[in-house]
Amino acid sequence: MSARVVIGLNAVVTALEGGDPHVLCVRREEGWGLPYGAFDPARHRTFELGMRDFVTGQTALQLGYVEQLYTFGDEGREAPLASFRGGEASDRVVSVGYLALSPVAGETGRSDAAWRGWYEHFPWEDRRPYARDGLEEAILPALRDWAGGDRARRARLDLAFGLTEPGWQEERALDRYELMYEAGLVPEAARDAGEAAEGLPGTGPAMTSDHRRILATAIGRLRGKLRYRPVIFELVAEEFTLTDLQDAVEAILGFCVHKQNFRRAIEASGLVEKTGAVAARTGGRPAALYRRAPGGPSGVGLTLPRLRREV
Amino acid sequence: MSARVVIGLNAVVTALEGGDPHVLCVRREEGWGLPYGAFDPARHRTFELGMRDFVTGQTALQLGYVEQLYTFGDEGREAPLASFRGGEASDRVVSVGYLALSPVAGETGRSDAAWRGWYEHFPWEDRRPYARDGLEEAILPALRDWAGGDRARRARLDLAFGLTEPGWQEERALDRYELMYEAGLVPEAARDAGEAAEGLPGTGPAMTSDHRRILATAIGRLRGKLRYRPVIFELVAEEFTLTDLQDAVEAILGFCVHKQNFRRAIEASGLVEKTGAVAARTGGRPAALYRRAPGGPSGVGLTLPRLRREV
């Protein structure tokens, strides 16, 4: 009989909190990881139902928008999970990653669960001016070192980090992480090689197993999706000001957009309508409150007016 | 002990032949289906390796570009496959779909395998003027019937088939297929309900299991990818004329693009370079031959100059 296969479900549950995207994490001996549940075909008709079930079972959260990310089946990735629920050492653990969005980073209801900021684990993905990552100072030099005279490596580096033509593409988060992994900069690289886990400063703390890879996949996917699906509304409250919306977008994208043009695009898109009320805010002219337009287009994303010159 | 899980691998192997995209299919009692192989964790380190292995094992083809599509785990979908390799009736068959591209629709080396045109199974996806699908005449009226006064259904219909604002979006092939399935128009709908399998004329022949859904996923994914990754070169010969390239693009997209603007975009993209030679062609001015530019950008797709007015 062939080796058994166990299906694991990993959820990247994301919500905004304090102007930054956060992800629901669980504390294990080896460090922070994504919530994980084994898929039981006897109990669940679909992966998605199984995933919702184990997340709401383990935390007090209700999931809204959910989407499948990728299925990870590489040998070797299961080792850190072998101790889990019914998995035996000889089993192959295949994991189906899901992205789930929630408008609030609510109470998790577990002492070993917590919301962790995306950019704690991916400092280099936050290009907003106030966030100072060590990209230019530490990471890029190390990557250039690693690439050396190798043409292929150089091309991948240029593409992933936007050093040449199309520039920085926010959705290439996975490319960037994998490059850093290959170059041995992130602590996971040493850890998986069985060495003492020491990463380059500024590359963020490791997560268990390949969970940081899954999170990078989620970040890239969500960023890409913003452009052609109105997913951003899954992450904000019912009523919001255009600045709220812009802050949410910028938090996800990791860079700033042009304020006036952003508003112009949003208002022209037909995605939102004014509630009539205004926000009670501190300082400044009060902003009009908006909500999602009921009959608005669902097949349209946001135009994201990039800033070319640095602010 | 919980029910066992078997991982199946499904490959959508696509190549262009005679100006139309084709997919490698295998003949079974129930009809045409995608090549399928069980994943054996003892033998293969990754899904992709397993997939390459079973395809080259079952046919004489070498796969080039490969990408994971989606993992299908719904209960019920395995029934038609229960007879397969080691699968027992009580097992849950989960299938990981892959898309693979090949520049030539070569000999399959199997008598029960054949290349089938995408648009034989998806007539409505070919909007090129010479292809006459029954979309307007038969499918849309039936869908409108099905939607009736239901707002949500109506909105999905408008979006999927581009009846309102953003218009026809070629990458929504899966949305369209699923809508037609729900509306009971495709033969699979009746078949899966246990009734005699009769589909609306013009909805194409069924494929085994949910393989037409997997194919629709592949079509949508590939169409979307054209815009931001130079995948089209995986489908044409080493040397090609710009018209060859355009024909390939139009075949995948299922609609025509503006010739002069297409050339302008391609030439400006830096993706190709002239070989210096010209094509020996029938009739007309001979076209310059191009090849992919070696140092060209890899993170860039094609601008696809849509035709607004019908030709």
Next chain:
DNA sequence: ACTAGATATACTCTAGTTGAGCAATACCCT
């Protein structure tokens, strides 16, 4: 009450992109 500071909102300007079409060119065939 008035002012400074802060934010929201309304417009304008400009360069680049995109959809569209015209016209010239280069080959084959009869």
Next chain:
DNA sequence: AGGGTATTGCTCAACTAGAGTATATCTAGT
């Protein structure tokens, strides 16, 4: 030589996206 056919070069207008300027409306502080 001339018709047929396809390639190639070029122009134009409409639209889009990035950027900047100006004005409106609030709070907080004096």
